[in-house]
């Protein structure tokens with residue numbers, strides 16, 4: 001720790017993202033990127049926006065993008081908040097909605113690990129709720145009354161890294177049990193098979209839905225995410241944003257994101273390609289003896305009863321195949337494997353078959 005640091009820096013445990021090494025013949029199945037590129041229309045729009053107009057600041061309200069998102073979901077633009085990736089949107093949500101005089105944030109013990117990093121950054125206590133034995137979120141754990149009132153609730157749906165999705169009835173029950181606190185549903189993977197809680201906004205003013213263009217729209221490099229909620233909640237997020245960075249999205253990102261949002265045919269085609277490959281991959285892994293959790297995301301979460309998860313991950317790495325392994329209690333035997341192209345999945349399964357055959 002440097003004497004130049006602020007005091008709280010010593011206590012921070014930053015989020016560790018999946019690695020992005022520069023190696024030839026690398027098969028990257030570790031960060032849930034889409035195996036196919038973004039909509040060609042998005043690429044055209046980005047190129048068309050690369051003009052001398054870049055000398056000007058971008059639209060700080062991202063009006064066109066918020067309109068496109070609102071149209072897609074049948075909402076008003078004042079119900080849409082956009083940010084530099086959904087990670088930034090989440091950071092503003094934690095800062096703006098969950099800092100409530102020491103009350104804890106409720107979340108599953110196994111979920112997107114960035115949530116705990118934000119809690120440490122913003123000094124928000126956590127109440128971790130263990131997943132059920134089958135790794136699903138047990139609704140009654142969130143609806144039964146408890147002594148201290150939480151500051152809010154957050155989970156991903158489908159959950160990460162399990163891939164298991166919740167029904168809208170269950171999300172609705174959680175929101176109804178806590179009408180006075182925000183219930184944030186991180187839908188980073190919703191396009192791959194789960195139902196969106198956007199359908200619940202009319203009935204529940206406390207629901208906040210977070211989306212990203214990084215996964216299903218294959219634009220992780222563009223950094224665009226958004227939140228959808230009641231206009232009063234969005235107004236709060238705008239206050240945080242305008243106290244931090246008024247221009248989170250550059251002009252190229254806004255142009256590309258609008259085109260990507262509007263190209264719904266391309267989104268459907270690309271999601272279908274991934275979900276078909278997911279079914280194949282799950283079958284191939286099961287045939288190799290893996291237990292594969294039921295996934296509605298663009299990754300599968302799988303463990304082998306006879307082979308250590310960490311050892312499998314290291315052995316794959318020697319063959320330039322990256323998957324994600326978490327050294328966390330209860331899930332340290334699992335591999336989180338991004339669904340790639342059918343060829344990617346085949347290369348992975350062949351490598352796994354060899355590793356399993358070699359080690360007793």
Ligand SMILES: *Cc1c(COP(=O)(O)O)cnc(C)c1O
Pocket residue numbers: 084085086087088112156160186188211212213214215220223224225
């Ligand atoms: C990938 C992911 C994000 C972050 O997405 P960005 O928009 O790229 O910042 C957020 N939440 C979950 C659950 C994710 O898997």
